[in-house]
Amino acid sequence: MKPLFFLLLLMALPVSADQYVIDTKGSHAFVQFKISHLGFSWLYGRFDDFSGSFTYDESDPAKASIEMTVQTNSINSNHTARDKHLRSDDFLNVAVNPTATFKSSAFTPSENGHGRMTGQLTLNGVTQDISFDVQFIGAGKDPWGGERRGYEATTELKLADYNIKKSVDGAFEKLWLTVSVEGIKQ
Amino acid sequence: MVELDYGSPWYQTLPEWHIVIGMVLILVWSVMLFRLFFIRKAVFPDSIKRSERILASLVKLLFYVLVSTLLITGYLITTASGQSTELFGWLKIPAVSRFSASQIDTMGWLHQYASYVLMVLVIIHVLGALKHHFIDRDETLKRMT
Ligand code: HEM
Numbered sequence: 414m415k416p417l418f419f420l421l422l423l424m425a426l427p428v429s430a431d432q433y434v435i436d437t438k439g440s441h442a443f444v445q446f447k448i449s450h451l452g453f454s455w456l457y458g459r460f461d462d463f464s465g466s467f468t469y470d471e472s473d474p475a476k477a478s479i480e481m482t483v484q485t486n487s488i489n490s491n492h493t494a495r496d497k498h499l500r501s502d503d504f505l506n507v508a509v510n511p512t513a514t515f516k517s518s519a520f521t522p523s524e525n526g527h528g529r530m531t532g533q534l535t536l537n538g539v540t541q542d543i544s545f546d547v548q549f550i551g552a553g554k555d556p557w558g559g560e561r562r563g564y565e566a567t568t569e570l571k572l573a574d575y576n577i578k579k580s581v582d583g584a585f586e587k588l589w590l591t592v593s594v595e596g597i598k599q
Numbered sequence: 600m601v602e603l604d605y606g607s608p609w610y611q612t613l614p615e616w617h618i619v620i621g622m623v624l625i626l627v628w629s630v631m632l633f634r635l636f637f638i639r640k641a642v643f644p645d646s647i648k649r650s651e652r653i654l655a656s657l658v659k660l661l662f663y664v665l666v667s668t669l670l671i672t673g674y675l676i677t678t679a680s681g682q683s684t685e686l687f688g689w690l691k692i693p694a695v696s697r698f699s700a701s702q703i704d705t706m707g708w709l710h711q712y713a714s715y716v717l718m719v720l721v722i723i724h725v726l727g728a729l730k731h732h733f734i735d736r737d738e739t740l741k742r743m744t
Contacts (some may be wrong), residue, residue: 486700493680497703508704579605 430470433562433596435481437464439514441563441595444483449585458499462487465515469562474522479530481592483513485588503579510538515592530566536575543568545592560598567591600713615686618677624739625670632667658720665717672710711732730737 435442444460465481486507488499500507517532526549534543547568552562568590572580580586603610643652674692677684681697698706731739 486704487698493703495675496700497679497707500700500704507700 414507430468430473430476430478430599433467433469434599435463435465435467436561436595436597443591443593444481445591445593446588447591448588451585454489458488458490458493460484460487460513461489467594469596474526474528474548475520477517477520477522477528477530479515479517479532479594481515481594485511485513504577506537508562510536515543519548525551534570535576536570539575541570541574543570561595562598563595565591618673618684618692619686621670621673621677625674627719628666628670632663639728641742644738644742647739648736658724662717665713665720668709668713670715672706672713675704676710677680679706 442463444463445457446459447457460483461483462593463481465479467477467479485505486500486508488496488505490496490499499505502509512576513534513536513572513574515532515534517530519531520528521531522528524583528547528549529544530547531544533540545568547564547566550565553560555561561589570590572586572588603613643655647655658737675696675698677722678692678694678696679702681694683694684692728740728743731737732741
């Protein structure tokens, strides 16, 4: 009986959170933004090169965490000349700040796996607290023998808060950021 | 463009003219370089000192290198997306290759600073020509025409 007792005890111990690596290899993840073009329309852009991972524990969702690193020189707004300008020190200053990072500090779960992820965003060398509205999209076994879990997180930020030089005060300097990730369970 | 602001009415048109003039310069420059093979080298007059000859030859070489660098990087930045660039809605400038973000930024840096060095050299060049004409009172400026 003794081994069975130990086995039960082991099972009762809290399981450590599952680790998920964001599937950038298969490009099932996106760092996307939109910003107003002088109030006429939305300008969409994205970062093509980034990486990260997150943890999630079904039995304790509040412990969920995520870390991501974005290569700022991979900014892509589908216009080579504009991208060159966005990489310059008028905007992202990628020569000095080649990466932007997000490190979560707390997750507040709501119903259906959704919630709010708070953490520090470092952009253009400036670190600010920020919180994302997190939508749980789906999770489970994939057709190739692995397990996946995906989210879409959105937030708003002001360019001036990150010392971005060409940000104009007022109406057109708010940026909507969407981070869509699919993690592969390790 | 260094100080051309987004709100400026010139923001759309000046770069287009810059590129068109640049493309014409590329054609003119190609002919100039081609002619170098057939033209006899200018001989310095005896009044020019040895140190001045070496300096003049070096600066001349530098002019060729700088202008060539400007024209090549300017063209490559313009067409860096790998697709032909359209000017004024009809003039197409074909691309030869596609470049990565960091390659484009390096070429942009070269283009900017090569043009600054060129501008300084042009000013010194003009001052030098005027010095030969009015102070040394020699033939240098007249020989250029
Ligand atoms: C002697 C010839 C040239 C001179 C002196 C010259 C000078 C300049 C200067 C001073 C700038 C602003 C620097 C900056 O904003 O980074 C510039 C930018 C630019 N030039 Fe030229 N240029 C020349 C030829 C050309 C040619 C032949 C082309 C294209 C066919 C060209 C395309 C461009 C482009 C696209 C930019 C904007 C780069 C950016 O967005 O930063 N240039 N040029």
